[in-house]
């Protein structure tokens with residue numbers, strides 16, 4: 001048998017439960033992975049809450065990204081063999097907060113030896129999002145990138161990627177995240193009403209890219225700082241970004257491989273702020289559901 005964390009009804013965390021089920025069998029093109037770590041993301045509770053629809057099959061397994069060891073391969077998998085260390089998004093309908101998960105072989109990548117399973121598990125969602133957002137508009141060395149929500153799972157990685165490209169990075173986050181934001185090399189600006197003026201002081205000519213991980217009014221407040229409105233990209237609130245003249249995240253299928261190599265060379269480092277065993281998945285999700293997460297939270301079965 002194998003444990004998996006699910007939700008049984010749409011709504012709050014009271015519908016969540018750790019259940020036992022037979023170890024899943026990989027179908028054509030799939031890998032069975034013994035999960036060593038799974039990243040927790042806002043999308044996990046947003047799905048449970050019904051933000052993304054309420055017609056999925058219940059109980060619904062939770063968790064979108066994992067790292068682990070291949071335990072079996074399905075027919076037509078040529079990329080991987082039993083015993084390989086991999087990371088990737090879970091296959092449709094599968095959950096990562098589990099002892100075992102199914103992945104699509106063509107969407108998984110080899111885990112670099114240099115990084116831990118916990119770090120590897122943050123790459124398929126947070127890592128790829130940070131990479132896509134920071135590459136959607138090409139900046140040149142020395143240009144200014146503003147990250148709204150720079151202390152969270154995606155934001156701190158976006159800041160690190162920007163600095164790797166030698167952009168000038170300004171990160172807005174709440175004061176308790178100052179150390180994390182500054183540890184990336186970014187200039188810290190405290191979130192709140194004064195934030196736009198503080199950014200303007202640091203970048204009087206405006207910013208060449210706004211990477212948004214917050215949305216809503218906070219995004220509206222900083223939007224006028226962009227040199228042109230099309231220099232706003234948002235993972236958190238694409239509707240508002242588009243209304244303001246910007247865009248949502250544009251996904252590139254090559255991104256997972258690229259950001260995995262960058263993190264594998266240890267030139268940027270996802271910060272893990274909490275590791276929870278599978279039987280504490282509810283606590284791990286609650287940390288992220290506050291909306292004030294610091295870096296990444298992972299579940300280590």
Ligand SMILES: NC(=O)c1ccc[n+]([C@@H]2O[C@H](COP(=O)([O-])OP(=O)(O)OC[C@H]3O[C@@H](n4cnc5c(N)ncnc54)[C@H](OP(=O)(O)O)[C@@H]3O)[C@@H](O)[C@H]2O)c1
Pocket residue numbers: 041042043125126129148149150151152153154155172173174175177191192213214218235236237249288291292293294295
């Ligand atoms: N479209 C996609 O493919 C995609 C992929 C990944 C994530 N996302 C979305 O992108 C967003 C961020 O994801 P994440 O994983 O980074 O979430 P996270 O780890 O929860 O981080 C969000 C950060 O925003 C900060 N924040 C909240 N209000 C703020 C404000 N007014 N000013 C500055 N910072 C503020 C939070 O902390 P403090 O308030 O304490 O500073 C927190 O650090 C979520 O909405 C998520 O659903 C979308």
